[in-house]
Amino acid sequence: MIRGWLAVLAVLVGIGFSCAADSASPLQSDKRWDEARKLLKDGKAGEARSALEDLARQYPKDPDLYLFLAIALLRLRDPQAAELDIRQALALKPDHVEARTLLAWIESEIRGDFASAIKEYAEVVRLRPDLPEAYNNLGVAQKRKAELDSAAASFDQALALKPDYSAALSNRGWVFAEQNKWPEARRDFERALKIDPADDGALYGLSQALREGRDYAGAQRVLGRLISRSPNFVYWLEWGRIGLIRFYWVLLLIAIAVFMKGRFMKARNELNGG
Secondary structure (H helix, E strand, C coil), rough: CCHHHHHHHHHHHHHHHCCCCCCCCCHHHHHHHHHHHHHCCCCCCHHHHHHHHHHHHHHCCCCHHHHHHHHHHHHHCHHHHHHHHHHHHHHHCCCCCCHHHHHHHHHHHHCCHHHHHHHHHHHHHHHHCHHHHHHHHHHHHHCCCCCCCHHHHHHHHHHHCCCCCCCHHHHHHHHHCCCCHHHHHHHHHHHHHHHCCCCCHHHHHHHHHHCCCCCCHHHHHHHHHHHCCCCCCCHHHHHHHHHHHHHHHHHHCCCCCCCCHHHHHHHHHHCCCC
């Protein structure tokens, strides 16, 4: 499941704050660097952008500055300018994992160029083969390009490195769902929800797996939990559709009974000269 701009950009800010300038860089001792990142963290993207641009004029060779500028520009919904700054960061430091991750995200989410995103994420995996998030990101891009077997293998690798990685479990569950491997999908969605009960994507996936397993009552209960948290029309529609399936035979028997009663009444009236 793809989350919206705000959720994704919150993750990107998290990526940015996880990295720091090279300890040998004079930027590290400049208090304006911390202030600019705090502005970005507090959601003041415009002010952060101005502060970071001032720093970039003084420290034009520091790639982390361009990464944070790109994040600020994405917060300001200017992906084209953000990409220029990301590429500047990579020109200065080709093995900059966070910058390459952000570039891959733009390729996938903004341009819809999944082949390019896969290429960038694969490079991140090469640079950081110990990072489960790198394999998860790669798997998401592969899934969106319909390379389901490759995606499942990437999620497997992410889970080998981090068995309690709920996002990778949920993502692999959706791969299994597209492959019609519903028991495996249900297993992954249930495991993901044990780790993160707030994962709406896994919860919706579980409802689909239960429906495919003909546990219609269970599917409606799960959808009821989703509706209580987010009254999304899609959830209501699915809940109603499953209800029709669930009570199909009851409705059919009622219809047959009404039909037979009508036929009986007609026949009786004919016998009575009606």
